Amino acid sequence: MSAVIEIEGLRKTFHSMRNGRRVAVDGFDLLVEEGQVHGFLGPNGSGKTTTLRALLGLVRADSGRMSVLGQPSPELLPRVAGQVGAIVESPQFFGNFTGYRTLRLLARAGGVPVSRVDEALDLVGLRDRGDERVKAYSLGMKQRLAVASALLKDPRLLILDEPANGLDPAGIREMRDLMRSLAATGVTVLVSSHILGEIQLICDHVTIISQGRRVASGRVDEVLAGYDRHEFLVRVADPQRAAELLDAAELTAVVDGEALVVSGASDPTVISRVLGEQGLWVGELTPLRPDLESVFLELTGAHPSVPRQVDDSALPYAAQGDAVIDLDRGVDA
Amino acid sequence: MNLVRAELERLAARRFVQLMVVLLAFAFAVTAATTLAGSHKPSASELNSARQQATEARQSMETAFQECVARRDGAQPTEDGGSFLPDDCSQIDPVLQDRLPIAADFLPGVFSFAQQARPLLFFLIAFLVLFGFLVGASYIGADLNSGGVVNLLLWRPRRLTVLATKLGTLLGTVLVLALLASVAYLATFWVIGQTAGLAGQLSGEFWRELGAVHGRGLVLVLLATAVGFAIATLGRHTSAALGALAAYVVVWELGARLVLEIVDAPQSDLFMLTSHVGAWLNGEARFYDEQICRGGDIGFNCQGFYTLSWLPSLLVLLGITGGLTAAAFAVFRRRDLI
Ligand SMILES: Nc1ncnc2c1ncn2[C@@H]1O[C@H](COP(=O)(O)OP(=O)(O)O)[C@@H](O)[C@H]1O
Ligand SMILES: [Mg+2]
Numbered sequence: 001m002s003a004v005i006e007i008e009g010l011r012k013t014f015h016s017m018r019n020g021r022r023v024a025v026d027g028f029d030l031l032v033e034e035g036q037v038h039g040f041l042g043p044n045g046s047g048k049t050t051t052l053r054a055l056l057g058l059v060r061a062d063s064g065r066m067s068v069l070g071q072p073s074p075e076l077l078p079r080v081a082g083q084v085g086a087i088v089e090s091p092q093f094f095g096n097f098t099g100y101r102t103l104r105l106l107a108r109a110g111g112v113p114v115s116r117v118d119e120a121l122d123l124v125g126l127r128d129r130g131d132e133r134v135k136a137y138s139l140g141m142k143q144r145l146a147v148a149s150a151l152l153k154d155p156r157l158l159i160l161d162e163p164a165n166g167l168d169p170a171g172i173r174e175m176r177d178l179m180r181s182l183a184a185t186g187v188t189v190l191v192s193s194h195i196l197g198e199i200q201l202i203c204d205h206v207t208i209i210s211q212g213r214r215v216a217s218g219r220v221d222e223v224l225a226g227y228d229r230h231e232f233l234v235r236v237a238d239p240q241r242a243a244e245l246l247d248a249a250e251l252t253a254v255v256d257g258e259a260l261v262v263s264g265a266s267d268p269t270v271i272s273r274v275l276g277e278q279g280l281w282v283g284e285l286t287p288l289r290p291d292l293e294s295v296f297l298e299l300t301g302a303h304p305s306v307p308r309q310v311d312d313s314a315l316p317y318a319a320q321g322d323a324v325i326d327l328d329r330g331v332d333a
Numbered sequence: 334m335n336l337v338r339a340e341l342e343r344l345a346a347r348r349f350v351q352l353m354v355v356l357l358a359f360a361f362a363v364t365a366a367t368t369l370a371g372s373h374k375p376s377a378s379e380l381n382s383a384r385q386q387a388t389e390a391r392q393s394m395e396t397a398f399q400e401c402v403a404r405r406d407g408a409q410p411t412e413d414g415g416s417f418l419p420d421d422c423s424q425i426d427p428v429l430q431d432r433l434p435i436a437a438d439f440l441p442g443v444f445s446f447a448q449q450a451r452p453l454l455f456f457l458i459a460f461l462v463l464f465g466f467l468v469g470a471s472y473i474g475a476d477l478n479s480g481g482v483v484n485l486l487l488w489r490p491r492r493l494t495v496l497a498t499k500l501g502t503l504l505g506t507v508l509v510l511a512l513l514a515s516v517a518y519l520a521t522f523w524v525i526g527q528t529a530g531l532a533g534q535l536s537g538e539f540w541r542e543l544g545a546v547h548g549r550g551l552v553l554v555l556l557a558t559a560v561g562f563a564i565a566t567l568g569r570h571t572s573a574a575l576g577a578l579a580a581y582v583v584v585w586e587l588g589a590r591l592v593l594e595i596v597d598a599p600q601s602d603l604f605m606l607t608s609h610v611g612a613w614l615n616g617e618a619r620f621y622d623e624q625i626c627r628g629g630d631i632g633f634n635c636q637g638f639y640t641l642s643w644l645p646s647l648l649v650l651l652g653i654t655g656g657l658t659a660a661a662f663a664v665f666r667r668r669d670l671i
Binding site: 014058074086 | 335336481489670
């Protein structure tokens with residue numbers, strides 16, 4: 001499999017008079033291979049948009065090496081720009097133009113046949129609204145138009161920055177279906193989001209960023225597996241007694257109201273055997289799989305009960321353990 | 334080529350550009366209509382009387398000059414004393430005058446194209462210069478702000494090409510508009526002159542001079558357009574260009590001029606862009622500086638004037654425009670586009 005996007009050690013510092021220096025991206029790495037639907041996950045302000053801007057030559061990186069479709073970026077980006085459809089942070093369009101005219105202008109500027117415009121509008125569900133002015137569009141419709149502009153080129157690589165922004169639930173589902181069907185035709189997709197559910201539903205790979213650094217990356221199921229503590233939720237008639245029995249069997253059991261959370265069991269049959277042998281019949285036995293959300297919250301240091309400030313997220317694993325969990329490559333320092 | 338077509342379409346769709354074109358057409362229509370309403374074709378008797386008056390005026394100038402010469406040569410003054418006559422007779426020598434009275438001067442309420450074409454053209458050029466500056470600034474300013482440039486760069490990640498195409502399209506469009514507007518404008522007033530005014534003497538010399546002013550005016554319009562574009566690019570905003578213009582006028586043309594006068598700086602007009610604009614448009618400009626006459630034995634004839642000719646002025650204007658444009662491209666090439 002060939003790399004479609006490679007980023008190594010990307011750094012970008014913004015300087016402003018009022019706020020001084022702000023490190024937006026701090027030695028970030030990203031690898032997206034052909035055919036992936038790659039989720040780019042991170043809380044607000046973690047550097048996703050800045051990374052994509054640097055990759056697409058819109059901001060100038062301080063240091064780092066990047067390439068897109070095998071061409072070093074931004075130097076040789078023009079060579080492959082025709083194959084890369086991208087939206088970066090809800091793009092704005094000229095309000096007086098209709099959706100159709102907006103796309104036609106872009107198509108013309110990029111040397112794409114104008115017949116593509118109708119196809120792209122159709123793909124994003126704007127076919128019947130193409131001749132309305134953009135300023136009369138809703139936020140979601142503008143977002144769809146943006147995606148249509150990225151699809152106009154019939155791209156090999158699609159980069160979407162928070163495409164679900166402003167979409168209603170039905171729109172989010174349509175966007176998801178669209179991405180799936182594009183992926184099925186072999187398009188590589190990089191989609192950034194702060195909404196975990198989205199990524200988990202459509203992506204096969206994920207890279208998690210926090211404070212400008214990569215904190216996890218790999219196949220979605222493997223990233224999750226890395227955080228699986230093999231816990232099970234158990235419901236029995238007498239949780240207290242069950243806990244004692246399980247403790248005696250060298251398993252850790254914590255009573256949680258009516259139920260038990262058991263950890264340390266490699267196999268759930270061990271739990272039902274230990275309890276069953278003592279006449280305690282298991283009413284429910286559910287593996288507690290981590291979802292991306294909990295992994296994400298753990299990695300990015302957010303705690304549900306404390307209002308987290310955009311900048312104060314920590315790098316719990318990377319910073320404390322000084323290691324990045326990368327399931328494709330093992331643990332690197 | 335495709336990029337140019339796309340830019341043309343964007344430019345034409347800009348509300349501001351449309352507004353300015355409408356304004357131009359409106360100002361044009363009002364000027365033409367009032368001129369038309371205030372002018373009539375002179376009757377044969379009016380014409381005759383005007384010609385007679387002009388002839389008389391020229392004759393009285395000649396007479397005065399002759400008297401002046403005669404007095405200088407020692408002859409007796411005529412009965413009314415000749416007290417109006419200057420010491421230096423060359424001042425009233427008809428041959429040395431810029432222009433002599435002609436019939437058109439004695440035809441009130443009659444539009445004369447030959448006499449009015451130049452000031453009318455200056456007015457149009459002033460409007461077009463402002464038009465070019467504002468359109469140039471707003472075109473790139475709005476595009477930088479609305480993310481249009483970013484969208485375009487995602488399609489064509491060559492910044493210099495994109496910016497140069499924008500500037501080129503802009504200059505081309507402004508030039509064509511200015512040409513069309515000025516030709517239509519002059520043609521309309523010519524027709525008014527022919528049908529409802531004094532046809533006048535339109536010699537080859539007249540057309541050559543008018544053509545020269547026209548050509549220089551168009552160059553000025555293009556320079557103003559490029560300057561507006563460059564400043565708005567540098568400041569990322571349309572208002573940067575407007576602010577720079579206002580600041581320049583207040584701080585430099587008014588403020589610094591005053592200071593330079595107070596400290597008696599020699600030939601201070603040379604530091605003002607308006608002087609160079611005037612010199613370029615008119616072919617030359619004359620300024621007064623009394624210090625020229627202080628240098629001792631220059632003689633009684635020192636009048637304290639110095640001249641600025643068009644070539645150095647053109648170089649100054651080109652240098653400033655070129656410098657600003659080059660700076661805009663250099664900055665745009667490296668800038669973070671958010
Ligand atoms: N133009 C800018 N000037 C200064 N700081 C910026 C600029 N753009 C982004 N930042 C800062 O960089 C960090 C990352 O921003 P961004 O990449 O937009 O995050 P994300 O897209 O992940 O929400 C934030 O702290 C943000 O405040
Ligand atoms: Mg963002």
